[in-house]
Amino acid sequence: MALSLQPTNASLVDQVEECLLSHFKCSNLSIGDPIPNENTLAEELGVARSVLRECLSRLKMFGMIHSRPRKGMILAEPTILGGMKRVIDPRFLKEDTVLDLLEFRIALEIGISADIFEKITPEDLKELEEIVRIGKVIENNEYAVSSESSFHAKLYEITGNKTIAEFQDIIHPVLTYIKKQFRNELSQINKRLQAEGATASHADLLAYLKAGDKDGYRNAIERHFELYRIFMREHSENAKE
Amino acid sequence: MALSLQPTNASLVDQVEECLLSHFKCSNLSIGDPIPNENTLAEELGVARSVLRECLSRLKMFGMIHSRPRKGMILAEPTILGGMKRVIDPRFLKEDTVLDLLEFRIALEIGISADIFEKITPEDLKELEEIVRIGKVIENNEYAVSSESSFHAKLYEITGNKTIAEFQDIIHPVLTYIKKQFRNELSQINKRLQAEGATASHADLLAYLKAGDKDGYRNAIERHFELYRIFMREHSENAKE
DNA sequence: GCATCTTGATTTGTCAGACAAATCAGATTA
């Protein structure tokens, strides 16, 4: 084991982090393998245990290292979005970033259309029907928000892709924030769209899913999000002035 | 300021992290605002400075806190994907996760089609042309990989969405890993697809972009990734057996 | 001989205190 820090002007913790990560990458360690104890690592790196522990603490945040007293530390699979979850909060982010995330999320949901059609089962359709049914019953109610989110969460779940599903879950607070923060603008645009008959409800989406109409669905899901697309366009134009 | 830790069985650092984050969320602090110095914070939380520093170190990793000697610490906007960047490496991840990321990335790129058509400029088209031209010249060369990635990076850039562009950048090593790791399977599938004429090259995609043919582009981009879709399908079927 | 208990060692988790380096504010001096 050759752990040596590159001389930079970065803090020791940053250097140690980089060194440890690259060491783990190169040393063919796999998940579950034990790693040396803190004193050994600190000594080999030539830093104090406190510095090493700050670095280990970062890695533990990602689930990349598990530690138990006396048992020592082992490598584990990092939860890719685990760290992100902590800092994604509209209160921490600039408006630009929040809108970027909205666009990100919409693009992702449109992009999974093909995956959905490939993997959807009759059971999934039943669940979606139930969600839509409940959503209609409690329309204009506070619970409509929960129905809204369960519908989309279910779509993500159908892909069978844990990372995508987790992403949708993490980004959820951003969406509720946007809906609340820009309620007036959104509602105005929505009225215009509904007057034109250019909207697509969950029921419409479900109908295309049941019919197996992939192209129909794809157009509908784009219409479903057209509200936000227009909002973002108008909002960025207003911001320019 | 009322910083109190909830009694749990989590480590002190985890508790402090949660407490600090929720405190920052609730206390209407905005970007650039100074936060108390380490000794004060540690005292108010009732923990040692080392524990607090482990927590601050985590937050610094996300760029959420900037600190300079003597000047103290200030709040900053976290870089959402900053932490992710460090741990996304195929060597750390299980195969399932790597394939999830591939699917994630493909879905995202398909999903941004509408955004691209909305925002693309003549200059963008010129750049894409140049990238495609270079890619053809050096076909079957090691530099083809670099052309491949610049083409897609450019597409992401056109969206004007920093978060999406950064995501593409971060996930890039995963793709090169997959191409290398599953070269044989991919090449077999590719031959079959090319025999059927079911592929779509960068030149094809560019042609649709230049023609402003949105539907054509969308179909082409799906064909462009069909190779990976088939691979994932076959791979997961093989894994079942 | 076997099961149980005790003891000691190891490792992480937490704490306390110290000093260096950088930087700022204010006093001092030319």
Add this chain to the structure above:
DNA sequence: TAATCTGATTTGTCTGACAAATCAAGATGC
């Protein structure tokens, strides 16, 4: 008034200590 010096403050790093948990092995009792 301008430049310099001094001291204080804050982060960055180091050292040492102890508690708690756990495991291994030896000791003890039957």
